[in-house]
Structure formats: structure tokens, C-alpha cells
Amino acid sequence: MKTDKVILGIDPGTVIMGYGLIHIQGKQMKMLNMGVIKLDKMKDHPTRLKKIFDRTIEIIREYHPDELAIEAPFFGKNVQSMLKLGRAQGVAIAAALSQNIPISEYSPKKIKQSITGNGNASKEQVSGMLETLLQTKMEGFPLDATDGLAAAVCHHFNSSGVSSSSKSYSGWASFIKENPDRKA
DSSP: OOSEEEEEEEEOOSSEEEEEEEEEETTEEEEEEEEEEEOTTSSSHHHHHHHHHHHHHHHHHHHOOSEEEEEOOOOOSOHHHHHHHHHHHHHHHHHHHHTTOOEEEEOHHHHHHHHHSOTTOOHHHHHHHHHHHHTOOOTTSOHHHHHHHHHHHHHHHHHTTOOOTTOOOSSHHHHHHHOGGGOO
């Protein structure tokens, strides 16, 4: 297993796409960057998809990630929204594949479980736990950005064997107590 790598995490969206990058060196994990790609002012869906592709390539060329972790679309009541979200995810995956970057996909529930110990955690709880894990203030960052960052951290935990989805925790305090090595 590679002990020095960069992981790009993406929370796909057709209005706002969140992304986050972490650097793993040995057992140390630190945030490199996170942000959002705003797509709401673009005239149509194909133009938004092109912007997702182009910006994902730019991020890849700037940070040279070794792996991509992406949140899987969840099943909702609006089929059209789900199709658009799936296209956005597919375009981000295609951008990474065009640069020969391996892809891992995680459900929203799996990401939340991996970060907080609770698959039903709120976005705010995920952001709060990321603050603890990465020892970086998340205040002021959009939740879409922290969701992208969460995908990257989830992938690190799952690919390094740090995470175990069979454990359950009563809250953040018990999670940290049982996982002291997950603090950066």
C-alpha cells in the first residue's frame, strides 16, 4: 500500500459540485484544499457537464491525485434529478479516468458512517468531525466542499483498513475514544 498519496474526493452536483483533497504521508493525513464549482448560472445541462469535466481536469493537473473517491447518487423521488446527478458523477469519473486515476465510489451513508460512526449523521456533523480529524477549521466552507472532503477521507479510511463498518458508536466521544489513531 502506498504511504504517500493524494486523494481527491468529489460530491457531484449539477448546481454545486464539492471537492476536497487530502495528502497522506505515512500515518499523517492533512487537507490540501477544498472548494466548490458553482454551476447555477450556466445556461443548460450540457454546458454544466462540460464545466464539471474541465474543472475536474484542472484540479487533477494542479494537485496530481493518485486516487478519486466520489459520492454515489442516492435514489430520490425525482427521477430527472437523479439522472442529472448521475450524469454529473459520470462526467467527473470520465475526467479522472482520462488521466488514468483509479476511482472508488461510496454511498452517502457509507461516507457518513466512515467519518462520524453514524450513517445518518447530518452534513454539519460530518463537517464537525472532519474539523477534528484534520485539525482544520471548516467554518466558512460550503457543506458541499466538506462533503467532497469527506469522500476523500472515507476512501483513505476504507483503503487503509482504518475503518470498519461493523462497529457502532453511541456518539462522537465514543468514536474518538475507540479510534484514537484517526486523529491526524
